[in-house]
Amino acid sequence: MQILLLCGAIAGPLFIIIFLIEGFLRPGYDAMRQPVSALAIGSRGWIQRANFLITGVLMFACAFGLRLALVAYGGSFWFPVLIGIYALGLIGAGFFTTDVTGLPKEKGVIVKRTKSGIFHDLSSLPVFLALFIAFFVFAHLVIGSGQWGWALYSILSGLAFALCFVLAGIGFGGRPRFGAYGGLWQRLCIAIGWIWIALVAAHLL
Secondary structure (H helix, E strand, C coil), X not given: CHHHHHHHHHHHHHXXXXXXXXXXXXXXXXXXXXXXXXXXXXXXXXXXXHHHHHHHHHHHHHHHHHHHHHHHHCCCCHHHHHHHHHHHHHHHHHHCCXXXXXXXXXXXXXXXXXXXXXXXXXXXXXXXXXXXXXXXHHHHHHHCCCCHHXXXXXXXXXXXXXXXXXXXXXXXXXXXXXXXXXXXXXXXXXXXXXHHHHHHHHHXX
């Protein structure tokens, strides 16, 4: 169980460190504007694709560890399942490359979606949705054991996660006022989620 939880504790920091370094080193990449998934495009894209796959596998292993660790809290069916869905979404995002670059589109130009880009979006949706629900499921779980600090942290993180996700979506949607910061909001969203998962895993560990 400890090894499985350790997988969850290291996955988040690993994912964040890799995309930050790769975004800094990638020529022409604008981290403030472009999504993390755009790092999977191009000849160096294998680095971010591997990042999705490796951390996805680590989190899938962690889901089994969570199931065992939460027995002490009365057990939980949905929390490990949600984290497992989150992990599978990451793996799917690693297999399919996005079409979304986050860069401004020329006026009147219609960008044709690819099957890979569509499947990437379908894989990414459960990543954010499952994690959003997981914040509140965990909060409800720890309230039962009197851990109000963890419950409050989880609820506030869930709300901040949702806000950043919406703002990132607006930015990537091409709104002039938000477009220049879509990448920043997405990175805040990702960091909030990954740091919370790492801390939960470390706490249970």
